[in-house]
Amino acid sequence: MLEVNDYKQLQKGTIKIGIPSMIGSYLFPKIFSSFQRRYSHLDIYLYEEGSMAIREQLERDELDFGIVIISGASQNLQLLPMSTNQILACVPEHHELASKESINIADMNDIDLIMLKEGSYLRHLVLQKLKSANITPNIVLESNQIETIKGLVASDVGLAYLLDFIVEDTPGIKALPLEEPIFVDVGLAWKKDRYISKAAQSFIDFFKGTLC
Secondary structure, eight states: OTTTTHHHHHHSOEEEEEEOHHHHHHTHHHHHHHHHHHOTTSEEEEEEOOHHHHHHHHHTTSOSEEEEEOTTOOTTEEEEEEEEEEEEEEEETTSGGGGSSSBOGGGGTTOEEEEOOTTOHHHHHHHHHHHHTTOOOEEEEEOSOHHHHHHHHHTTSOEEEEEHHHHTTOTTEEEEEBSSOOEEEEEEEEETTSOOOHHHHHHHHHHHHHTO
16 A cells, blocks of 8 residues: 555655754755755655654654764664764863863863753763763753854853864864764664655655765
């Protein structure tokens, strides 16, 4: 029945996509606008969650796709890498740490941190790193609003960890690599055994085309 209905689905189908705020704000708009122009008859529903939460929703068949940090994802997911990005420590430009070339995890001792909320893979990685160094994080604020986080860092409320393309040339912020750099892959994910309709396949094909 699914295959019989494929033609109708392509004429007026729906695609549910999960996107973390950090990735959605900076990478997805161009992809979405181009796809919508080409497939204006398809309805796109966007759901904003952290990468880890989205990956879990994909496995529960609650979403068709996720544009997420795919590093460390379950083997139940099909992954299409888009870019490799570095996690950077973001400090106010006049902070004492801003003069350093890189940040040692020990530098985070007794430092106020602004963190992404639960469900974020980046948050998970950073907390793991701090735990391995026996550092208890002093989290003063949690938010998934990236512009808010950057504004708070620039205003010297605390330090934050964000992906490199997010903080590129941001006024008031110095973005520093870690002495032991952490890289993550960003890309498209979907459940391996999930039926792929023509509408969904059109999105996969389009996404692949944007990587060429």
